[in-house]
Amino acid sequence: MTPEQVAPVGEVLARLLSPHAEVVLHDWVADRVVAIWNPLSGREPGDPSLLGELDELSESGRDAYGPYPKVLPDGRRLSSVSAVLRDEAGTAKYVLCVNVDRTAFETASRLLAAFAAPVSGQPRVFFEHDWTEKLNEHVADYVRERGVPVERLRREDRLELLSRLDKAGVLSQRRSVPAVARALQVSRSALYQLLSEARKEPHADPA
Structure with missing residues (x-):
């Protein structure tokens, strides 16, 4: 060698x-x-x-x-x-x-660790008027509660979720209907029908 x-x-x-x-x-x-x-x-x-x-x-x-x-x-x-x-x-x-x-x-490694560090909460002054953020939060919370994805929500579930969104003021915002329809994965016409029914009377949580 x-x-x-x-x-x-x-x-x-x-x-x-x-x-x-x-x-x-x-x-x-x-x-x-x-x-x-x-x-x-x-x-x-x-x-x-x-x-x-x-x-x-x-x-x-x-x-x-x-x-x-x-x-x-x-x-x-x-x-x-x-x-x-x-x-x-x-x-x-x-x-x-x-x-x-x-x-x-x-x-x-230090750079990645800095990026992975916990971040502070969203500044309320920036997000308190962002109804799309509120929409996403409500939908995410609801599907977690039910343990099913949005596409598998029953009609009763969608009615309950719409009631919550309505009470939170999401549906009173301009151009909210298309965004809510996309979030619930239904057509606009179907959303209007559900919303009309949801506003007629309160709906209890489905069993």
């Missing part, structure tokens, strides 16, 4: 993870950096590898390590993995390390 044989692996990993990862090929025996792609740490080929800790780990029989944390001199945090590469005789020859800069991911 030679560094030239391993180099394509390091190069494609660096291309895949660029610009967020550094890929380093170490010579286990010489304890030197053999090759490096996207050098976030500023190291160069020929620099000391400082892989002394892996000498002890090699006795465990494992050849894959991580992810484990590392820190760059400028304070950026990395998540790293390392793979020991052995020759045909099973002797450790090289170590391939991938060091991923977590900065971009942590920034994105």
Whole structure:
């Protein structure tokens, strides 16, 4: 096994993870950096590898390590993995390390967390006159109570719901009929008939 044989692996990993990862090929025996792609740490080929800790780990029989944390001199945090590469005789020859800069991911995580944070209630000054909002709320509350979707409401259910909308002032608004008809999934003519019946006498909740 030679560094030239391993180099394509390091190069494609660096291309895949660029610009967020550094890929380093170490010579286990010489304890030197053999090759490096996207050098976030500023190291160069020929620099000391400082892989002394892996000498002890090699006795465990494992050849894959991580992810484990590392820190760059400028304070950026990395998540790293390392793979020991052995020759045909099973002797450790090289170590391939991938060091991923977590900065971009942590920034994105904070941004998403901020968007997912609980929001305050709707300012009443903006919505107290929005009858379409009131319409949607009443319909949503009613179908939750009944446990059925709008399209499966019975005639008695629609009459009861219309009574509630009428009492809430929704049906007294201009151009409310088309919106209510869409919300109840009925035609305008059917809505007028239901509304006429609902206004004749009160309707008890259906059993």
